[in-house]
Structure formats: structure tokens, C-alpha cells
Amino acid sequence: MFNSLKKSLYDFITPSKDEEIIKANDKLKDIVPTLWLFGKTGAGKSSLVKYITKQDDVEVGNGFMPCTKVSSIFPFPSDKPIVSFLDTRGLCEASYDPTEDIEHLSIDSNVILLVMRLDDPSQKDVLSSLKKVKKSKSKKILTNHLIVIHTFCSQLSEEDRNRMITLQNSEVEKVWGSNFKSTYVDFDSLENIDALNQLLVDELPLVSEALFFADDERDNFAYSRLKKDIIWYSLAAGAADAIPVAGAFTVPTIQGKMLYDLAAKLDLEWNKKEFLEFTGSLGTTIAIQFGASFLIRQATKFIPVYGQTAGAAISASVGFAATFALGKAACLYMCYKKKGVAVNSDELQRVFKEAFDSKKDVKTS
Template sequence: MKGYIRKILGLGAALEPPESIELPLPTLWLLGNTGAGKSSLVRALTGEAEVGSGFAPCTRTARAFDFPAGHPVLRFLDTRGLGEAGYDPAEDLATAEKGSHAVLVVMRMDDPAQGAVADTLRRVRARRPKVPVLVVHTGGDLVRDAGAQARARGQAQAVMEAAARSALPAVTLSLPEDMDSAEGIDDLRARLGELLPELTLLLMRERDWSEEAARFATLRPMVLWYAGAAGASDAAPLVGSVSVPALQGALLHALARRHGLEWTTARIALFASALGTGAILQYAASHMLRQGAKLVPVYGQTLGAAAAAAASFAATYALGRAASAWLYRAARGETLDSEDLRHLYDEAFTRARHANR
């Protein structure tokens, strides 16, 4: 067990990811008429004060908003041609298909003219039957009468479900100019997490650590590269017992270099103490059990391997997330409270585990 921990924390192979890591941006495709509240929706989800001017043309009939602007991890695609004569969504759909995505059908409850939106959704579902779709009814603050609101929402929902040929999840939002009084955002986040679990990871807000979070955004592709490599290598019997700890150690060395530090024995001990050796021991023990489970005929070669890969992906990502926060402060002569560090690790592990399902 001690040897395993040494591999994780100190003896990682000198393995570097490719110099240029290009990860497709997960894309939320916003389908809706002009004035449906798409920009307000993005502003509510991201917390960005200025969204409209941040959209940039990406096709002849669509524009994109990348979040965050400097080092984006998520893209919102706004289709602008709905309702225009001769509009063909094929080019916009091809753009959305570059990454994991879902379609958000955005409809204002006081706008009954949704024919173009329904036609586009029908074509999208014909081309990609399994694409996740969420109906977002905006204008909850504009239609205050409960009966009128229920009728408007029900009629619009029925039109979209007929176009999709299936039942569709839906949320209702109130998006006034004063976002502090917006309603339904938590429900929207929860629904998005159900449809596309990795979005909960991408939209994770870290308001107290904004500068550190911005720094991690630049390192996130590298962390994901190591996490992906660890998950892939752990799918094979016995290979993961050697490769996963080496990859995790390599990740920690690489992160230290990115923060201008050396991953010394003393620094290893400080980080291990802050994170808690109990958490590392628990993961090491469970990892060894998973290696043994992969040798079981049939089960180990399918379910056991998949579980091992998912756990190694999540643990490697969480280790990288925690180490980045700890190294960020160490480079500035600061310390990170152990409880905060463990909470960050646990939260990153949980969300990465869900995202990898």
C-alpha cells in the first residue's frame, strides 16, 4: 500500500500530454425565436453580466457564446435564422455535433408562433433521435395568471413533443432584467444535469476562488487528458495497477511545473497531509480490489472493467483539481485549509464520476 501511495504522489512517470490538446467544446444548442430569452438564460446560467455582446458569428445563421471567454469549457449556440424563408438548420446542427451537446428549446409563453421552432426540432430528431432535448418555457413573470400560464405552457409543450415524437422534460423560468429575482434556474441546472451529466462539472461555480478557478480553466484540458488516459488504461486487467498510479504521479509533476514549482519530497508530504492520507488509502485499497475484480470471467471483463475505468477517471480528475488549487496557493506562499481541500476533492470526484457514466 505504501508503495502504491509513493507512485501516486511521487514517482509518476515523466509522461507529458500532447503539446496541443484540442477537446471539443460541449455545446448547448439554443433553439428559439428572437426575443425568447436565450441571452437572459445564458446570463442566468453563467453569471456573466454581459452576454449579448459576447456572442460571435460561427455560421451564416448562428452565433456562439463561449464560457468562460478566456479559456472556454462550454459553448452556447444560438440559432438566429428561425422563421426566415429558406432557413436550413443542417449547418448549425453540424456545428453543434462537434461536441457533447443538448438542445434547449426556448419558448416565451406569450409567443404562440412556434412553427419554425417545431419544424427545426422535427428535423433535428429525425437526424439524431437520441439527442437530449429540454423545453424551456420563459416568461413566467409575464403570464402571472396560473390558469393562463398552464394553458400556454401545455399547448407549447404539446407542439414540441409532437415534433420530437416523444415526451420531453421541461422547466419554467422567470428571467426579469434584475437577475437576482430570476426564478427556476436551480430547476434548470438540475434538469441539465440529468440530460447531460458533464454539464454539472462544466457549470460548477467557484465564486470564492474565482482567480484560482480561472487558472484551473487553463489547466483543465491537461487534467482531463491524464484522467482519460487513466480511465482507458484501467479497463485492461492488471495494466491499471501499474499505469494509473504512474499517470496520477505524472499529472502532479506536470501541475507543479505549470505553477512554477518542483514536486519535491517535502511538498509531496505537505500535500498528502493536507488532503488526508486516509482518502488516498481508501482509494488505493478500492483500486486494488477493482484490479482483482477485472480477472473474474465475464463480469470482470465487462462491468468490472467499466467500473474501474470510471473510478480511475474520476479519481485522477479530482486529484488534479485538488492539487491545482493547493499548488496555486503554494506558489504564492499561501496555504489551503485541509477541510476546503478535501471538500474540493470530494466534489470534483462526485461530479466527474457522474459525468463519466
């Protein structure tokens, strides 16, 4: 055990095994959320993707890679994806079979975004395809993961808007049941955009953390720049940490590589001296807690039955939270170094603890 911990420390300082990170990345397909875009052409799917990604040049169809006979997928960001968008062509065709598309979805990490124009009363074909998905026997469809987004609300009076929302929601309920969330928005006027924001935060916390919000701590400017990278590495650690044995070796490598990458993007040197100062500033209490939780979550994965279910879930969520907290604290530490000011250990420990606590119960898979 001592040799394993010694190796983990070495991997932190000299992360050279990119193949382990590649293996963890391969497992991310079961963790990274897949947002399945459901809706007719012109419903506002491209506008929704642009809003979520903050990329004005994104168009549904352009930049999407074919993945099934009738569908294409758009991972974002392309190099270290934290979310994927699945768009289905021919959705309104009578012969459409959702089986292959469903199999391409990530396990337990998918959301259907049903986009419906309020000024288009003809939604029969889309609802027919949604019904086929609902009837699917695949375990990859979670019936509580449907979000209905009513678009082009500014085209209607308030009375007509409310009437059409009620009508369309009742039609969806006939097909899907009542277990779905809905809101309305206009991407041109940004009417009701705050409600859409809140719905996405509630249903997609990891995506929202990485894409929507600037950090509320002004001193931690690095986190605002690098939060997408931190989320990606955290997801990779969560994916690796759910696997018995492998997590003990892969997670430290992923975390070490994250620290190197963060420093490189901030044009800072990352070496043994910096690493020891950073971990020393975090304090022995956090280091001990971090090490103990790592050993516990690795041990639970070897307990029959429990280790295959609850232990793996605990391991993935804690692996994600620990990596996220480490990344956020590292950003603050690197801010201190960039500014040439003394490291505030108390503030560093506060950032780590709050970041860990905020993510330790997040479901990553």
C-alpha cells in the same frame, strides 16, 4: 510497471509535456457539453448565455465563431472551455437542414435549450426545425436532452402565463415527445430564477459546479477562484483516461500541470518539497486507493469488449473524479500555505474524499 509509476510520480513534480495536455484537450470536444440554443431572435437566448456565464458583455452573434454554414459556436471560458454554446442562424427558414449542425455537436454530451417567449404565440417555424432534429438519424442526438425555457413571464398575468406554458409545452410534446424538462423565467425581474438554477444543476452538473456556486467551505477560498480551471483539467483527465495506454502517461501530466497552474495563480511556489508535503498530508490510505484505482481502470481497458465500453466509461469517470478531488484538496492545502498556518491533514483528507465521492459517478462522456 514500477518504471511507469516512477515516471508518473516524476510527471507530477515536473510537468513539462504540454503536448500531452494539448492532445487531451483535442479529445475534450467529445466531453465538454455543447448547449444548442434553439429559439427565435428576441426570445432571450443572449440573456440565458449571460446568466449561465455571468458575462454581461456576451451577445449571441458577437464572440461566436462560425463553425458551419449557418451556425456559430462560443466556447466558455475561451482558453479552457468547460461548455460551448451553439447558435444557429436561419433556424426559422424553410430550407434549414440541421445535419451539419448535429455533426458539430459533441458525442453524447449535448443539450438543446429551446427558448420560447411566452408572449409570442408564433412558434411554428422553430418547432418545424426541432422536428427535423428529432427525425435525424445521427447518434449524437439524445432525445432526453431537451430543456424548454419559457421567457418574458413577467409580461403576462399568472393565468395567461400558465395557459401559455401549457400550450407551448403541448406543442413541443407533439414534435419531441414527453421526454423533456421545462421551466419559466424572466431575466429582467429574475422571477422564478431559483427553478431555472435547479433545472440547470440537475441537467448540467459539471457546468453548474464550475459556474454557479461559490464553495461552501470558507477556508477554501482558492477553490472559489479556481474551480473553472479544476473542472477543465478534470475533463481533460477524463478524456485522456478513457484511452488505453495513453491514460497511464497523460493523466499524471495533466494532474501535475494542474497543480503547477493552481499554485502559480495563487502566487505560490510548487516544487518537490511542497508536493511531498501535500501528498503526505493526504495520507497513505488515499495514496494507495488512488494508485490502485488507477491501475484497475487502466487494466479494464485491455479486456476485450468490456474494456471498450464499461471499462472506458469507468476510467473516464474515475479519472475525472480523482483529478477534481486532487484539485480541490490542493486548493485547501494552498490556502493553508498562503495563510502561513499548519496544514490540517484530517480536513485535507475529508475534502479529497468528499470531492471524489461526489464526482465518481458523474457521466463525463
